[in-house]
Amino acid sequence: MSTPAVGRPQRVDARANRGRILDVAGEVFGKGGESASTEEVARLAGVGIGTVFRHFPTKAALLEAVLAREFDRLREHADALLGAADPGEAFFGLFAHLAARAPAKIAITEALLDAGGDWDGDAARASDRLRQTVGALLRHAQQAGAVRTDVELPEVYALLAGISRAAARAQLDEEAMARLLAVVFDGLAPHRA
Amino acid sequence: MSTPAVGRPQRVDARANRGRILDVAGEVFGKGGESASTEEVARLAGVGIGTVFRHFPTKAALLEAVLAREFDRLREHADALLGAADPGEAFFGLFAHLAARAPAKIAITEALLDAGGDWDGDAARASDRLRQTVGALLRHAQQAGAVRTDVELPEVYALLAGISRAAARAQLDEEAMARLLAVVFDGLAPHRA
Numbered sequence: 377m378s379t380p381a382v383g384r385p386q387r388v389d390a391r392a393n394r395g396r397i398l399d400v401a402g403e404v405f406g407k408g409g410e411s412a413s414t415e416e417v418a419r420l421a422g423v424g425i426g427t428v429f430r431h432f433p434t435k436a437a438l439l440e441a442v443l444a445r446e447f448d449r450l451r452e453h454a455d456a457l458l459g460a461a462d463p464g465e466a467f468f469g470l471f472a473h474l475a476a477r478a479p480a481k482i483a484i485t486e487a488l489l490d491a492g493g494d495w496d497g498d499a500a501r502a503s504d505r506l507r508q509t510v511g512a513l514l515r516h517a518q519q520a521g522a523v524r525t526d527v528e529l530p531e532v533y534a535l536l537a538g539i540s541r542a543a544a545r546a547q548l549d550e551e552a553m554a555r556l557l558a559v560v561f562d563g564l565a566p567h568r569a
Numbered sequence: 570m571s572t573p574a575v576g577r578p579q580r581v582d583a584r585a586n587r588g589r590i591l592d593v594a595g596e597v598f599g600k601g602g603e604s605a606s607t608e609e610v611a612r613l614a615g616v617g618i619g620t621v622f623r624h625f626p627t628k629a630a631l632l633e634a635v636l637a638r639e640f641d642r643l644r645e646h647a648d649a650l651l652g653a654a655d656p657g658e659a660f661f662g663l664f665a666h667l668a669a670r671a672p673a674k675i676a677i678t679e680a681l682l683d684a685g686g687d688w689d690g691d692a693a694r695a696s697d698r699l700r701q702t703v704g705a706l707l708r709h710a711q712q713a714g715a716v717r718t719d720v721e722l723p724e725v726y727a728l729l730a731g732i733s734r735a736a737a738r739a740q741l742d743e744e745a746m747a748r749l750l751a752v753v754f755d756g757l758a759p760h761r762a
Contacts, residue, residue, distance in 0.1 A: 524752075526748060526751075527748050527752060528745065528748065530739060530741060530745050531736075531741060531745045531746070531748050531749035531752070533739070534732065534735040534736055534738075534739040534741055534745075534749060535731075535732060535735065535749060535752065535753075537731075537735045537738075537739070538728075538730075538731030538732040538733070538734055538735025538736070539727065539728060539731045539732070540731070541731055541734065541735070542727040542728065542730045542731025542734070543724075543727055543731070545727075545730075546723060546726070546727040546730070548723060548724060548727055552721065552723050552724045552727075553724070555719060555720050555721070555724050556720075556724035556727060556728060558719075558756075559717075559720060559724070559728065559753070559756035559757055560728075560752070560753070560756055561756070562755070562756045563751075563752035563753055563754070563755045563756025563757070564752055564756070
């Protein structure tokens, strides 16, 4: 008969497995393409397919957990910038970081929708929290004089979401993406006398 | 027995019907929503559903023709600006026009994909022609000193496509959209000394 002392390592193992499955799934589905599958995730995570399904009963549940985790990580990254010495650098740095992470997020979202999942649950809540932190960073940057004060979060977020998606779809190379960000950053700067 | 002289008005009628069906379908599917249907198009165009299907054997064929026509019209609008006295005004005016027309185009595209159609045919060719004209207007505006010369068409087009789509999805109101365009236009201006 197993005792709690014996049981604990199993729970730790289960938690480690869950984390590893999510990490691998983020990699696999973040790249997109035909070969992305739950089987591939299990293989690369070194677990059986049954273990994957024990943690995530459906592919959609797995993908939503991956997406929620990605949003949580982006939000943690954003949270860490809230106390930055240079709020302008913090805001523009986060903008570039979010744009760079967008292709993976879009690929995972498309896989989620293909798998019959949707956006109502944990992923949507995590996305809302990220948006709030971006709003706080925008206000800080505006107060510091680094971003024009006649813009508000809705259009800034639409700009961020829009260029991220368009850049991913148009498969812009790094240089074109840098030029695109330069246009947006110059446009957001309080450059009018 | 009908003579060519009698036959001609019938062909004219058929052509007029086709044009009216496309106009109405552009309106109906451009608004999107649940009520958009081929039946609704026939009703509002004042023709039988059989007439619609005689011209467009499938819903996808109808929607692709609507989309191709919309792109052709946008390209005609853009072509007319090629000889404008103020190339900067022409370029920025077209950018704003395309962004304003984008929600309808997106709704029609989504209906097309839902109907099992795709983007390989007339609509894609019409879209390519529009892109070429936008490229010519961009070069004119750059030569006139109205747009910074360190941007190229791929990122400008990605910016246009991205903010159009994001603005439609986020349902930005007119004022937020104007602020968004102000950021982009200021960013595209050659404002650095």
